[in-house]
Amino acid sequence: MIRYMILQNVLHRPLRTFITAIAVAVEVTLVIMVVGLTTGLLQDYAKRTEGIGADVMVQPPSSSLFMNFGGAPMPVSIADKLQRLDYVQAVSPVLISLNSVAALENIFGIDPESFRAVSGGFVFYSGHELQGPNDILVDDIYAKGKNVKVGQTLHILAHDFHVAGIVEHGKSARLFVLLSTLQEMTGAHDKASIFLIKCDRSNHAAAVAEEAKQLLPGYEVRQPKDLMALMTSSNVPYLGTFINVMISIAVIVGFLVTFLSMYTTVIERTREIGVLKSLGASKSYIVRIILSETTLLCLVGSVAGVGLSFALRAIIHNLHPSLPIQITYAWTVRAGLIAIAGGLLGSCYPAWIASRKDPVEALAYE
Amino acid sequence: MANATRIFPSSEVLTLARERALEPILKTENLWKVYRSGKLEVAALRGVNMEVFPGEFVSIMGPSGCGKSTMLHVIGGLAQATRGRVLLDGNDLTTMTDAARTLLRRHKVGFVFQKFNLLPTLDAYHNIALAQHIHGNGFDPHRFEVVANLLGLSGRLTHKPSELSGGEQQRVALARAIVSEPKIVLADEPTGNLDTKSSEAVLDLLRQLNKDLGQTIVMITHNPDAAAYGNRVLHMRDGQVVDGSTVH
Structure with a gap:
């Protein structure tokens, strides 16, 4: 029931859903591309050096x-x-x-x-x-x-x-x-x-x-064969910091967009929250609805982000064949989890606001 | 509407009601509700005393601003009383926490509102099923079917509120209110947004629910014709129940 309700909420506001999902997708793409590009360049460098054939x-x-x-x-x-x-x-x-x-x-x-x-x-x-x-x-x-x-x-x-x-x-x-x-x-x-x-x-x-x-x-x-293991962001000065800064920016963007989206949703749905409360819905039930909706939006955004990353990689590869971008399964999952975590963080306050709404005031909301 | 009504003194009504059940399902004792806005205090309820017995259909009438809706909110556990007691099925709402009142609403109260208050994203089926889901005992298809048939909604369950007439929307709201078998249904001007024909249909259904299922109902209205559908009418003025009882 709760899943159906969340799905209907998401479908009921297609523009909001689209914009939020796109924002999350951009966040995921940013993480995947930054990591993919740095890792790709390092690994490509190591592979090419090893490829010389020297011992x-x-x-x-x-x-x-x-x-x-x-x-x-x-x-x-x-x-x-x-x-x-x-x-x-x-x-x-x-x-x-x-x-x-x-x-x-x-x-x-x-x-x-x-x-x-x-x-x-x-x-x-x-x-x-x-x-x-x-x-x-x-x-x-x-x-x-x-x-x-x-x-x-x-x-x-x-x-x-x-x-x-x-x-x-x-x-x-x-x-x-x-x-x-x-x-x-x-x-x-x-x-x-x-x-x-x-x-x-x-x-x-x-x-x-x-x-x-x-x-x-x-x-x-x-020995060139050791280069592959040495070519990680932690062995390159400031690269780890750069990646962390980029990921942080992505998370902040995702956080703000989700916050704004869910906050608007909660304001828009004040009367509906009042109705749920009149039916006896607990605070945790309402929080669960808001957070589940956020998770769904972030999941959709993450999947779109992964797709967008592969598309972007194909375009970049076509335009600049020498620019390697390494998209790994681990980082696609990690980027999705980062996006979901950022989104959930962003929707915590709106969910809290929703759960604390006074039912009488909420029912009178126009 | 309601041509065949007889007027009794309130004591006789209470006697009749008491014959059906010894304990009231709802009782208020010196109930006060005061709203504060800065230093300004407005008393919406000023010591309300009333009793509602199981199986009764009580109408509460009064002019705008007399505290009818406030009383409905307080006796339904949506708002906390300032002073006095509200006993609903033996539970004192005035000493309960917000979470406990939420639980009480879930299991013992069904609300019907003037503006229907259906969730616009859900169809009629899910609007009704939502109450069962929140109730927590799982979906009861038998009860659902009985209620949907009783309210004549079987052919309209796949429609969203925006695709239903006002009367149909209120019937869905009524179904949502009773599907979890509450001890009491609290209806706040249920015909306030309906035309005469739809109003009569909804009021007939309320009366039918009361008679056939023994559903206890408290209905707020400012319309005397609608009030006459109840088997007892309470009059409110200036935050107090002043007088009056009508029994069919």
Whole structure:
């Protein structure tokens, strides 16, 4: 009976229902998208770094998990020292530069031969290897997003590059140029940002990492396979705070909208509340009606929000293929629960007001 | 309406009523209700003494502002008395908490209002069933059917209040009031919003409920013709029951 009554109330005021549900949907979408985008970027970064194929990475002391924030302070000659370590099959120095025009993209300056030895080489969709100093390779996602074709000119870092080939994505960066070219462009002669090491057998990675640490005390030595676990919001400074702030804003929006909606409903239905009281409905019965109605609105909004998030992800993926958004089951449920909690919090006061209404005054309400 | 009425002194009426049952179902003793607004005090009830016995149909008449509705609210447990006592089926409403009066309304009182007060979002069926649901003993299809048939609502149960005439809406309200078998039905100007024909139909139903089911009814009205449907009429003036009894 109570469920039927709530359903009829919700259907009786379609505009109010629609607006409240949409507000909750936006709240849920905001949570899912913020978390999905940050998680997606982190996980995509980790996956792409792992996808290079290196077993060990050496970075300068105190460098970030993010390779592009490390600068280029290491002499390339370190590669020779690393090459002499036990179990090391190949070492490839990489210079990393950040292209911040129109997008944030890493550009890898690579030595094609050693990079091939470490990574197993590129899978070419079209074109050929880096040959001339102005050649550039782009991955398929970048090519699709920017509509890049082999042979065309790309203006990056105030330099005109000739697109030599389009390669399969998954080797960390989306743009690759010759190491010497990038060193020249950035003034980092004989310098590298990172050394990628390939071991003769992958189960020697830990031993090689230990050797590298002893050889280069203070340097950051990491195994790419550990990156997935390290790439969480808690390991990235302020990211957790950012996510919490965004979720809080979403909850406040949901709280205010639900509060306003249910408060208006209670005022509108004053006489009906009086009737329920005259029939002997208790305060808890009336509170239950208001809170159940809120829960229903929030559930509808949450489902719509999840749908909206998937739709938005599809649109963003279409417009910006390189922007990964990871929507997880756990976070869709969590976002729905957050919305319901915010909504219930927002409807507590209206429910309390409704339960305390004087039945005689309520029945006289026009 | 009500041509065949006889006037008795009130003592004779009470004697007749007492013959049917020893204990009144409703009794007020020196009942006061004072409204306060700042320093201003307005006494709506000024020491009302009355008794209603099981199976009676009592009409309460009086001019506007004499305290009729206030009395109905107080004896129905919707409002708290300022002084005096209200005994409903042996329960003293004046000493009860708000929650206890809510329980008492749920189990012992059925209200019928002038403006019908049906829930606009529910159809007639659910408006009536709602009372059973709040009552808490679950839906009783047999009782529901008896009441719906008695009030001639069987063909109108799927209609919402906005799709029903005034008379039909009041019949639904009446059904809602009696479906949970209350000890007493309190009707506040039940024909105040109805045309003559619908008024007669509703009053006939009230009388039928009283006669056939033995339903105790207290009805407030300012219409003497409507009041005559009751088997006793109480007159109120200035917050007091002053006199008068009519018995069929």
